[in-house]
Amino acid sequence: MTASRKILALNAFEASRAGDLGAETAAEVERRKRTIGPTSVLFYEKPLHVVSAEGVWLHTADGGRFLDLYNNVPSVGHCNPRVARAVADQVATLNIHTRYLFDVVHAYADRLLATFPAPLDRVAFTCTGSEANDVALRLATIATGRSGFVVTEAAYHGNTSAVSDVSPSSRPGKALAAHVRAIPAPIGKGDVGRRFAENVRAAAESLEQSGHGFAGLLVDTIFSSDGIAADPPGFLREAADLTHGLGALFIADEVQPGFGRTGAGMWGFERHGLLPDVVTLGKPMGNGIPIGGVVAREDLLKDFAESVGYFNTFGGNPVSSAAALAVLDEIEQRGLVANAASVGGYLRDGLRELGRLHEAIGDVRGAGLYVGVDVVGAGGAPDAQAASRLINGLRDRNILIGAAGGFGNVLKIRPPLVLERRHVDIFVDALDACLRAG
Amino acid sequence: MTASRKILALNAFEASRAGDLGAETAAEVERRKRTIGPTSVLFYEKPLHVVSAEGVWLHTADGGRFLDLYNNVPSVGHCNPRVARAVADQVATLNIHTRYLFDVVHAYADRLLATFPAPLDRVAFTCTGSEANDVALRLATIATGRSGFVVTEAAYHGNTSAVSDVSPSSRPGKALAAHVRAIPAPIGKGDVGRRFAENVRAAAESLEQSGHGFAGLLVDTIFSSDGIAADPPGFLREAADLTHGLGALFIADEVQPGFGRTGAGMWGFERHGLLPDVVTLGKPMGNGIPIGGVVAREDLLKDFAESVGYFNTFGGNPVSSAAALAVLDEIEQRGLVANAASVGGYLRDGLRELGRLHEAIGDVRGAGLYVGVDVVGAGGAPDAQAASRLINGLRDRNILIGAAGGFGNVLKIRPPLVLERRHVDIFVDALDACLRAG
Structure with missing residues (x-):
């Protein structure tokens, strides 16, 4: 399995290892498999059934609300x-x-x-x-x-x-x-x-x-x-x-x-x-x-x-x-370039602060609102499995990010450019909690 | 010059051979040339400046209204x-x-x-x-x-x-x-x-x-x-x-x-x-x-x-x-498949009728609302120049069609599927007039 394969697998839903999705989600997964299945991989161990979105938030069919730090396409905000x-x-x-x-x-x-x-x-x-x-x-x-x-x-x-x-x-x-x-x-x-x-x-x-x-x-x-x-x-x-x-x-x-x-x-x-x-x-x-x-x-x-x-x-x-x-x-x-610089800097500061508390957080890189965080194991080695646990752990805490890098161990954070500092605080606190949960 | 080059040239606006476009259109052509010019050829000797559209009609900046028999993309009607x-x-x-x-x-x-x-x-x-x-x-x-x-x-x-x-x-x-x-x-x-x-x-x-x-x-x-x-x-x-x-x-x-x-x-x-x-x-x-x-x-x-x-x-x-x-x-x-069959048949009948009146109209081919008409000269030879005259003549009569075929002599007619018989009548009458005008 090559590096890029690993990246996909990290984020991807796999029916074989899925737990109980609930009847509604399981039915929707099955419906999708029968039509667009082959070329349309789902994200996360528990896929999201999304029904609406606004700003930096995605809303799911079960009434959930997810902070979106992954999607760089709706960069001026979902449903701007x-x-x-x-x-x-x-x-x-x-x-x-x-x-x-x-x-x-x-x-x-x-x-x-x-x-x-x-x-x-x-x-x-x-x-x-x-x-x-x-x-x-x-x-x-x-x-x-x-x-x-x-x-x-x-x-x-x-x-x-x-x-x-x-x-x-x-x-x-x-x-x-x-x-x-x-x-x-x-x-x-x-x-x-x-x-x-x-x-x-x-x-x-x-x-x-x-x-x-x-x-x-x-x-x-x-x-x-x-x-x-x-x-x-x-x-x-x-x-x-x-x-x-x-x-x-x-x-x-x-x-x-x-x-x-x-x-x-x-x-x-x-x-x-x-x-x-x-x-x-x-x-x-x-x-x-x-x-x-x-x-x-x-x-x-x-x-x-x-x-x-x-x-x-x-x-x-x-x-x-x-x-x-x-x-x-x-x-x-709306001054979104300046916002990307300011909120992005605040985000990297918060992540580097976490790096001082947690050995698993290695190098924090990026510019503006495109940020990568190395997840590392003993001796600083890339740890793709730990990255996967963090990504799915954050998903369970209603926060969406992805993975990148040749080893699949880089947390990929690229939210809509309308992100605010209060959203960064929510994310950094949740990541801290995931890291403490191990 | 190969056949396909001919097709493009037939329909294309060329500044060198353009007559008086009027100040507003000339300015818009110049603006376009300075930005998307290289990869964006315009249609017709006199390009259209389109501002709105509805059903089978395009509306231009100067208050004109054009019957659209060319555009197969808005097939359920412009601005459906x-x-x-x-x-x-x-x-x-x-x-x-x-x-x-x-x-x-x-x-x-x-x-x-x-x-x-x-x-x-x-x-x-x-x-x-x-x-x-x-x-x-x-x-x-x-x-x-x-x-x-x-x-x-x-x-x-x-x-x-x-x-x-x-x-x-x-x-x-x-x-x-x-x-x-x-x-x-x-x-x-x-x-x-x-x-x-x-x-x-x-x-x-x-x-x-x-x-x-x-x-x-x-x-x-x-x-x-x-x-x-x-x-x-x-x-x-x-x-x-x-x-x-x-x-x-x-x-x-x-x-x-x-x-x-x-x-x-x-x-x-x-x-x-x-x-x-x-x-x-x-x-x-x-x-x-x-x-x-x-x-x-x-x-x-x-x-x-x-x-x-x-x-x-x-x-x-x-x-x-x-x-x-x-x-x-x-x-x-709206039964548009049946409409395509019915109105398309009516269109081909009208064109074949014209073919009995005008030597320049050769074979009429097609199915539903995709119709091709050979424009021919002496002895039935493909006549791309005559096709171009007809296309630009129709444009001057506020009707839009295009050209196709390896010799560039085929009138290409593929209107929105909401076309009605009354629109066909307008077109056939106008084509008849163009043919009579020579």
Whole structure:
């Protein structure tokens, strides 16, 4: 069983080891198994039957209320009223593909691009982050005439055929595709930036020798599935400069860190003082209404469009654009980037305080409201089983988090950006109680 | 310039040949060019600035009203009130990824699968038809251990890297990928079914000889971008039987013909009396709210899910499922399949009547509300320029249609399924006027 398999299994419901779910939940699990079962794993040993949500809270069929520290898609809050109103108004007014002129679509494109540094001046809308990364790979192969990519060892960039190839965490137990090299995530002690750049250089050389050539370095700028790597800010710069020096593209996958989550501007790459060639967007972009995008220089998107006549039927449609515009309004008008920085810092402080009380809490990493906590056993070794016990223990205390990392031992905490300090207090107290319960 | 390039160019706005657009439209075109320009071609010599829509009508910024015979996505009508209400209610109640139990998602999966013959008993939700076809290709390669696919010469199956490879119409002027064989669409005189099956056999043999092997036959069951092939019903059966005999999968791409459009049941493959191994869904599934899906036997989806740990963040989310459930309700309660058959028949009759009056109108093909009309010149030769004149002439008369076919000379007519006979009368009269105007 590989690392990524472990991550899934940790969080996943498994009928074989489930206790008494109650008749209603058991019936719903069975109904699901008979329809969407094969491709739709449930979370937790006791799955949640969710009926509504608001802000940072999920409500279940049995009247329960769960504090959501897991879901980064509804980043301006579950059922955000402004987003809900924008969607309701737009779906009743106009929703169609983008081969015509539309105010809301153009207004959103203007607003979105205004959040990027000037050379990144064009956007192609998609429906998902996977589709965005699928396009990004092609931008790089067309621009460089090469086909090789460097990614991190437990990276996840999406679910299309091409993107699965560059997502080692989706390929449990399988060899990497010939045109892909995986290097360790920049987590650990010492000069992580230097080490990361050296690994990129070696991987690029290997790609050159294999004949594929080095087309691009594709990284999630917060390294979500690798276990979260954030510090020191700037550590990615050396690898980016090296990539450019080798004539390859730096692709910033902002599907997870983007839209203010890191608390230091809108985009994760900004923390590193670098300029990507291509940026990919997804998850929180429409607060759950499907929309993704690729932001790049005009020349890159033009060459691609002419090469394949790209069009995406639902991409950037008026309803998705209206939702996405409302998300930008919420982030800006409610100061959610600053909130992510402030509440995220308070969260990390609380977790580090717990670390002084409990041996099982190791390194606490992150930026803004994307936080990873190493769960460790004797001698600081990764302890995935203890992480699993904590995740399910928190679930029993009505708090939702997940797992990440190559060893599956990293607590993954990425709540809606509207999280407040009082919610952090609830979580830290509950985690403390779980740790005391053992 | 290849055939598919011609199709795009026919419909596309080109600044270089545009006349006076008016200041407002010109400004909007410029704004768009500066943001989503490269990947977002506009339709028509004079693009439409659309502000709202209802039923089969689009409304423009200058107060115009356009009869929409092009858009197959809002198939239960633009801004369908039931869909709009379902979306508004759900987005204000709950919208989140599907790792939990949800009533609306499970209810939709039940209802959707009930429209399929029994062996097709599981669904994987995606966000787009492209993502669905991307999954379908992998189901076939995993199930057969082979990698080769047979498609038609002007096929379009979507926009991911893998799906672009099996979409010859997306690869203008380029050689096909080594694992793909393209055969003529089953359009023409004589025994089209026999000829099509023979071409499949030859392509499969070529794939076997090349070492790729024959993994699957992937066809749009109404052959939309090839120029629409519908008759005689049943002609696909021989190719499907042959495919199964060779141990390969028959993948029915129902993104365009599905959800009742052909007027003969919910799915295009039903007209042919065959049982696909995999069916892919998209476009009209949520009336414009992004949702797609792959319906297949449990064993195929199970092997795939175990192979790549497939998950799609937005796939089948509660808002998309609620929209899709409302679409099924509309189709069933308003009798839209029967309406497609009836109004579609009336439309073809009207077009054939025009064909007796005008030499430029050649073969009229189709099923239900998917209709193709060959525009021909001297001796019946395809005449793409005349088709373009008709399409833009109709646009000037406030009616929207498109172009299709390997020669770009096929009028593509696929209105919302709520079309009525009075709308057909408007269209046929306008087309008659365009033909008389020359």
